[in-house]
Each structure stands twice: as C-alpha cells, then as structure tokens.
Amino acid sequence: MPPPEALARFQTLLHSALTEGSLIKLTLGKPRPVPHHSSLKNVFARPVVLKAGPRISLVYRYETRDETKNLQPAEAAAALADLLSSAFLDAHLFTSQQTAQLEQNADPAQPARLRLVASKNAPSGHPPGHDRAKRHLLDPAAPWLRALGVTNDRAQPREGMAHKFRQIEKFAELLRDLLAEAGLDTSTPDALPLHIADMGAGKGYLTFALAALLGARATITGLERRADLVAAANRLATETGFSSHLRFVEGDIPVAPAPVAPLDILIALHACDTATDDALAAGLAAGARLLVVSPCCQKELRPQLTAPAVLADALRHGIFQERQTEFVTDALRAQLLECAGFRTKVFEFISTEHTAKNLLIAAHRIHATEDPAFAAQRTRLLSRARAFAAFYGIREHRLARHLGVDLTS
Numbered sequence: 001m002p003p004p005e006a007l008a009r010f011q012t013l014l015h016s017a018l019t020e021g022s023l024i025k026l027t028l029g030k031p032r033p034v035p036h037h038s039s040l041k042n043v044f045a046r047p048v049v050l051k052a053g054p055r056i057s058l059v060y061r062y063e064t065r066d067e068t069k070n071l072q073p074a075e076a077a078a079a080l081a082d083l084l085s086s087a088f089l090d091a092h093l094f095t096s097q098q099t100a101q102l103e104q105n106a107d108p109a110q111p112a113r114l115r116l117v118a119s120k121n122a123p124s125g126h127p128p129g130h131d132r133a134k135r136h137l138l139d140p141a142a143p144w145l146r147a148l149g150v151t152n153d154r155a156q157p158r159e160g161m162a163h164k165f166r167q168i169e170k171f172a173e174l175l176r177d178l179l180a181e182a183g184l185d186t187s188t189p190d191a192l193p194l195h196i197a198d199m200g201a202g203k204g205y206l207t208f209a210l211a212a213l214l215g216a217r218a219t220i221t222g223l224e225r226r227a228d229l230v231a232a233a234n235r236l237a238t239e240t241g242f243s244s245h246l247r248f249v250e251g252d253i254p255v256a257p258a259p260v261a262p263l264d265i266l267i268a269l270h271a272c273d274t275a276t277d278d279a280l281a282a283g284l285a286a287g288a289r290l291l292v293v294s295p296c297c298q299k300e301l302r303p304q305l306t307a308p309a310v311l312a313d314a315l316r317h318g319i320f321q322e323r324q325t326e327f328v329t330d331a332l333r334a335q336l337l338e339c340a341g342f343r344t345k346v347f348e349f350i351s352t353e354h355t356a357k358n359l360l361i362a363a364h365r366i367h368a369t370e371d372p373a374f375a376a377q378r379t380r381l382l383s384r385a386r387a388f389a390a391f392y393g394i395r396e397h398r399l400a401r402h403l404g405v406d407l408t409s
C-alpha cells in the first residue's frame with residue numbers, strides 16, 4: 001500500500017533535510033501500538049561532525065536506556081523513514097528553513113495531519129553539529145528566544161533585552177563549563193542522558209537555554225508555582241520542538257521529606273529567600289551530582305544576626321546589615337554543601353551592571369556523604385561551619401535544618 005499523502009510528503013522533506021544538510025533536529029514520538037517496538041519511546045536525530053566526517057546521530061530512547069547510532073545521511077534517511085511508517089505516529093522536524101510536524105493516527109483509516117511553518121531556525125552558513133555548537137553556543141535566531149521576547153526577527157536583542165540576552169548566553173557558557181568540571185559532559189555521542197530540574201523556573205528563559213544547549217540528551221523539568229507561566233512555557237516548548245525533553249510543571253519546590261524523582265542536576269536561579277535552601281535540599285535528596293543556585297532576597301538570618309563587637313558600628317547601617325546577611329547566608333550554604341560532600345564555588349556570573357542578583361553557588365559531588373574516607377573531613381568541615389555560624393550569632397539556617405545539622409552543638 002503506498003504511504004498516505006501526509007506521511008509521504010513528510011518523508012520527502014526529511015530526506016531532503018538529511019541529504020542537503022539543512023537538518024537541525026528531528027524527534028519521533030508516540031510509539032505505534034505494536035508489541036515488538038514496545039520499549040522504544042523516542043528517536044532523536046541531529047547532525048554531528050565526527051572525525052570520520054559529518055554524520056546523523058540517532059539516539060534510540062528505550063524505557064531504561066539510550067542507544068546511539070551515527071549514520072551516513074542516506075542511511076539515516078532510510079532508517080528514519082522505516083521507523084516513521086512502522087514504529088512512531090508523531091514526528092517533529094526542524095530544518096534551517098521550516099518546521100514540519102506530522103501527526104498520524106493509530107487507525108490507518110483516519111487521515112494524518114502535516115503542519116508546516118517557515119522558520120529561521122539557523123542562519124545560513126553555519127556548519128552543523130559539534131562545530132556549530134562551539135561557535136554559537138546559543139543560536140540568536142532560535143525561535144524560543146524570539147518567542148520569549150529576547151530577540152527580534154533579525155536575531156538581535158530587542159530594545160531593553162540586551163542584558164537578558166547576555167545573561168542567558170553567559171548562563172549557557174557557565175553551565176557547559178560546570179558540566180565538564182563535574183564530569184557530566186553531554187557532547188559525546190555515548191554520553192548518558194541527564195535528568196535536570198530547574199526549580200522556580202519563572203518564564204523559563206534559562207530553562208530553554210539549557211534545553212537548547214543540551215539537546216535531547218537532557219530531560220529537563222521546570223518547576224514553577226505560577227500556573228500562567230507554566231502554561232505559557234509548555235506552549236512554547238511544544239511550538240519550538242522542545243516538548244519531548246523539556247516540560248514545565250506547576251507546583252511548589254518540595255520541602256523535605258517530600259519524595260523527589262532522581263536527578264543529575266538541580267538548578268534554582270533567583271528562587272527567593274529560603275526557596276533556594278528547599279531547592280538545594282530537594283536536589284540533594286534526589287541524588288543530584290551538580291547543584292547550581294543563584295540566591296536572592298536572603299532574609300532568614302537577619303533577625304538572628306548579632307554583630308561581633310568590632311562590627312557593631314558598621315552594622316548600624318541598614319545596607320551593611322543587608323549585605324552582611326547575604327554574605328553569611330550564602331557562605332553558610334557553601335560550607336554546608338561542602339559538609340555534604342560537594343566541591344563548591346561561589347562567583348558572580350554576570351557583571352553587577354546587568355543585575356544585582358548575580359551570585360552563583362555551584363557545587364559538584366566529590367564524596368558520598370556516608371563514605372568512611374570522608375568522615376573525618378566532614379567532622380572538621382562541620383565544626384568550622386558551626387564556628388562561623390556562632391561568630392555571627394546564627395543558630396538556625398534552613399539548609400542546615402534540611403541536612404540535619406545542628407549549628408549550635
């Protein structure tokens with residue numbers, strides 16, 4: 001039986017995208033109800049440049065594992081055409097000219113739908129794959145940047161959004177470096193999939209940046225308490241082809257001991273006051289190996305902070321009290337993460353000229369907390385954190401409470 005018209009047109013588009021080099025990415029989803037493919041959930045395709053030359057990388061995502069095959073474009077076209085007609089109902093194709101979305105029906109008597117949208121997914125002349133990723137970490141022409149109001153249709157920052165654009169770019173650069181430091185690099189074809197949560201995701205600027213940076217190898221969940229932001233971000237994820245690996249969920253950052261799904265990376269940027277501690281604790285409980293937070297509105301410790309005598313005069317000034325509270329709160333967070341077996345870095349991730357909320361705490365796991373070889377070091381680190389807290393009169397700190405650390409003992 002000849003393929004239905006929508007499927008045939010989609011296969012022609014896919015074949016041209018693969019052989020002419022305009023493919024940005026393809027996602028196959030919604031498995032057909034056939035038993036022999038039952039544990040295959042998705043297939044993702046994207047161009048890569050390997051030592052052997054340009055290839056199409058196909059990631060077969062099964063229930064519990066991923067398999068990667070790097071094929072010549074013509075071989076990939078044949079494999080994907082076969083998967084489309086035998087194993088999957090839905091397909092989402094992104095090329096430098098357009099996006100095409102195919103929705104087939106499990107009942108062959110029902111017609112399939114094909115939607116085509118012209119796009120500027122990639123400026124012409126960019127080499128594909130790893131090479132392209134190095135030169136343009138985030139594509140300024142990406143539809144998600146435009147839809148979020150960051151760039152215009154000439155791929156330039158819109159008026160008043162240059163700082164946001166820079167912040168997003170900087171964040172992507174930082175994350176790439178932090179992933180490499182933590183041994184979580186995703187750029188090799190055999191890299192394991194990563195599970196990431198961005199807690200307090202807001203409109204999702206930085207969540208989308210992560211999805212664009214890491215591609216389908218990372219499954220990203222943006223958690224946000226505002227239903228309107230969640231609905232808008234999910235809509236955008238679908239429209240821009242990210243929905244197979246990026247979703248937004250409405251809810252509050254879980255407060256321990258609420259159960260949390262396993263995670264590799266926890267991100268919480270500008271989650272107010274103790275929401276940062278709750279997010280860190282949720283990441284630790286979920287087994288995250290990399291924690292990245294940008295704290296703000298540190299209020300918790302202010303009523304407890306007693307100035308050491310020598311600082312009393314300086315701390316009569318409100319602004320110094322505020323800065324002192326921020327410093328003590330975040331310094332203790334960093335120390336407590338070290339006590340939990342993490343190597344911690346604290347730095348400004350973008351100049352204060354762009355935003356005052358620019359401190360980043362990044363921590364990656366180097367010891368299992370229960371590792372006997374870490375026990376003596378942990379005891380020393382804990383006693384230093386307690387001495388620091390005592391110096392500033394701090395008895396309670398939300399992260400310490402989450403970690404079961406009594407700062408006064």
Ligand SMILES: C[S@@+](CC[C@H](N)C(=O)[O-])C[C@H]1O[C@@H](n2cnc3c(N)ncnc32)[C@H](O)[C@@H]1O
Pocket residue numbers: 199200201202203204205206223224225226229251252253268269270271272275
């Ligand atoms: C300042 S915005 C930051 C958004 C985003 N992370 C960024 O840096 O662009 C903080 C977001 O966190 C959300 N939020 C604050 N506390 C939260 C909580 N406990 N649970 C879930 N979301 C929370 C707010 O609704 C808001 O959208």
